[in-house]
Amino acid sequence: MNSCNQLLEKAESLKKELSNSRNGLSSDGSGKGEWVSSRTSLQDVYRQLLITNLEYALDKKIEQDLWNFAFKNHITALQQQVKDKSNTYRAEAQSQLTSFLDAASGFYLHLLDDLCQTFHVNIPYRVSSSKLIFLKESASVKRSSVTQPERPSCQYMCQHCLVHLGDIARYRNQITQAESYYRYAAHLVPSNGQPYNQLAILASASGDVLSTAFYYCRSLAVKCPFPGSDTNLRKQLNKIMAGDDPRHTKISTSELVKFCLKFHGCIYLKKSKIGICLY
Template identity: 30%
Template sequence: SFLKWKMAIPMDSNKDNLSRERAQRLFNETVELENKRRKAVQARVPSDPNAWQKIRENYEAIVLEDHDFSEKHEIEFCLWQLHYRRIEELRARFNACVSSAGSDAPQNGKGPVRSGPEVLTKIRFQFKSFLSEATGFYHDLMLKIRAKYGLGLGYFSDDSDNQISMSKDQGKYSEVKKGLVSCHRCLIYLGDLARYKGLYGEADCKARDFAAASSYYLEAYSLWPSNGNPHHQLAILAGYSNDELLSIYRYFRSLAVENPFATARDNLIIAFEKNRQSYNQLLGDTKTATVKVPSTKLPPKGRKRGEVKTPIKDNKVEAVAVKERTSNNRGTFKGFTTRFIRLNGILFTRTSLETFDEVLSTVKSGLLDFLSSGPEDELNFGSDAAECKLTIVRISVILIFTVYNVGRENENQSYADIVQRSVLLENALTATFEIMGCIVERCNQLKDPVASVLLPGVLIFVEWLACRHDIAVGNELGEKQAGARSFFWNRCISFLNKLLSSGYALLNEDEDESCFTNMSKYDENDTSNCLALPEDFELRGFVPLLPAQLFLDFSRKCTFSTDCSRKEKTARVMRIITSGKALANIIQS
C-alpha cells in the first residue's frame, strides 16, 4: 500500500501538470486572438467572424480544466467581459437608433417616412437573440461545473447538513467550495443577462425578465451569503422601480459582508443625492400644503426626560387622517421612506448635519402615523403581512448598518475626523433608539404582539444589541442620546414583561441564559432557539449579526408568510427574551 501511495503522487502531479500546460496553451492562443481582434477594430477592418466564438470556447475550457490557473488570470471575469463588450455594442446601436428615430421624425407630417421603427425592431431582435444565447451558454457552463465538482441539488440549498459533512473532509470541502463560487458567479451573470432583457426587450416582458434576474441574484446570494455582489445587483433592480427603501437596504447589505462590493459606495452616493432632491421637493410640497394652527394647550406636567408622547388629535381630524391614509397609503409611505432614507443619507454622506434633528422629527412623526394605534395590528407597511414583516426588518437593518458604518474607525484619522465621527455616532444612536423605541411601544399596545408583523424587526434589533455590549451600554452619552435610550429601554422592559406572560415563553427561570457570552450553550441544549427564522435567512452574512447567527440551524429554509406556526412564534419570543436577559445583565452590571 505504501508503494501505491508513493506511485500516486507523481501520477497526480503529472495530471496537474498536463492540465496546467493545456490551460496555458489555451490562454496564450486566446491572448493572440484578442490582440488580432483589437488591431482589427483599431484599423477598422473586419475581424475573423469565428474569433469571438473561439475565444469563448477557450475561456470555457480553461475554467473547466484548471481552477487555480483560471482564478490567477481571472478567466471567469474575462469570459463575462467578452459577452459584456458585445452587449455594450448592441446597447450603443440600440440607443443610437432610438435617438435617431426621435430626431428624424417628420415635422408637421411632412418629409419622408423613415425606417427607424423597422431598424429598431431588428436591433432589438439581435439583442434579444444574443442575450438568450448567452443565457443558454451560462446555464450549460454551470451544469458542467456542477458535474466536475459533484454538486448535486443539495448543494444549492441552505442545508447545513451538507456543510457539516463537507467540513469533515477538508479536501472535499475545498473542491466543493471552488465549484460553488464558480456557480455563484454564473448566477450573477445570468441575472445580468435577464436584467438586460428587461431593459431592452419588449415592454410586456419587462416584469418577467426582472423577476428572473432577481431570482438568479437571490440564488447566487444563497450559495455565497458573505459576498456583496448579489445585493448590489438587487439594489440596481430596485432602483428601476424607484423603491428607495429596498435599493438602499440592498446597497447597505452589499457593504456589510465579509466580501463587500466596493462599487456600492459610489452608487450609494448617487442614490442619496437623488433622494436629497426628492426630499427637498417633498419638503417644499409639505410647506406649501401645511397650514399652521397655533396650539393653546400647555405641555403635560411630570413627563420624564426622553419620553415621547404622541400629540392628542381632534377626533374629526383623526377620522380624516385615517380615511386619507387608507386611500393614499402607498403615496404616504413613499413620503415616509423618502424622509427615512434622507435621515440615513445625512449620516452616510456626512453632509447637511445641521438638518438632522428636523429630518428625524419628520421621520418619527410619519412612523407614528403608520404604526397607528389600537389593539390590532394594521398592515400599513406593505400589501400583506409578509411584506410588512420584510419592511420592518429592512428598516431595522438600515438603522443597524448606519451605526455600524459611522462607528468604524479608519486609519490615519485627523482630530477633525474623530470629532465628526463622535457627532455622527451620537446622531445615529439617537435616531436608532428613538425609532426602534416607537416600534417596541407599538408592540406593547397590541392585544397579540407575538403575531405582530413588527416582531421580526424587534428580534433583529435586540439580538444585535446583545451582541454589541458597547452599544447597548453606551459611553459618554449626550443629552439627546440619553433621552432616546431611556425612551427605548422603558418600552423594551415593559414589552419583555408582556412577552413573559404571553404563553410562548418557555425559558427556565432558574437557568442562566448567557447565550451571547457562551455561544455553544445553544448547541448543548436541544431547544427551538436554534431554529433559523425567516428574518435569519433574509440576513445571512450580515456582518453586524454574525455572532447571533452562529448557533442557528439553517437546514429548514423558511420565508415570511401571512401566518406563522406556533413553533416559529415560540422561537422568536424565546430569542427576544433571551436577548433581553443578556441585555439586562449587561446594563445592570
C-alpha cells in the same frame, strides 16, 4: 500547467482580435464572420480553462474576462445601437441583441451544468445539459486532466454563472427570472456582495428606494463586499437628499421612507442638512 499557459496565451490573442474588430458591428457586415469565430473560440478556450484548472483560472480572473470580452462588451454595444433613434439599423440591432442574449443565456446554463457535474456541486435549480439540445456541442474536456479545486472556488464560480444569468434575464426584461437568479446566487454564497448589488439595481428600476438602499447596504455588509455598491449607494442617497422636503405636517408612507433615507444619507455621506429630522 503548461497547457493552461498555452490556453491563456491563445485567449490573449483572441482578445486582441475581438478588440480590433469593433464588436462585429460594422454596418456593411465586413469582418462579422471573423468576429463571431474569434468570440466563439474565446468562449471555448475560457471554458476549458475554467473546467481544467479552476483555481488557476480564477487567479487570472478568467471568469471576468469571459463575461466582459465574450458577452458584456457586445451586449452594451448593441444596446447603444438600439437606443440610438437616429440609427437606421435599430431593428437589425434589436434582432441581433435578442439572439445574442439567447445564446449568452444558453452558454452560462451549459457552463453551470458543466461545473456542477465536473466538481460535484449540487445546485437543485440548474438545468441539465441534456435539456440544452439547442446548444452547439463545445469541445470536451478530458476528466483525467481536470485539477480538483477547493469547494469555495466551485461555489463562487457557480454563483458567478447565476449572477450573469440574472443579468441576461434583466437585459431581456425578464424581471422575475432575474430576481430568482440573483436570490439563488446570494443563497449559494451569502458572503459575496455582488448578488445583493444586482438586487438593488432591480429595486432601483422599480422605484423602490428603501429596498434599493437596503440591498446596497447588504452588499457592503458582507465578508466580500461588492466594490461598486459604495458608489451606487452614495449616488442614490445624494439623489434622495437633493429631493424636495415634505411641506405638510401629515406625510405619506413614501415620503416617510425618503425622510428616513435622508437622515441616513446625512450620516453616511457626512453631510449636514438641518431640519430634515424635525418633523
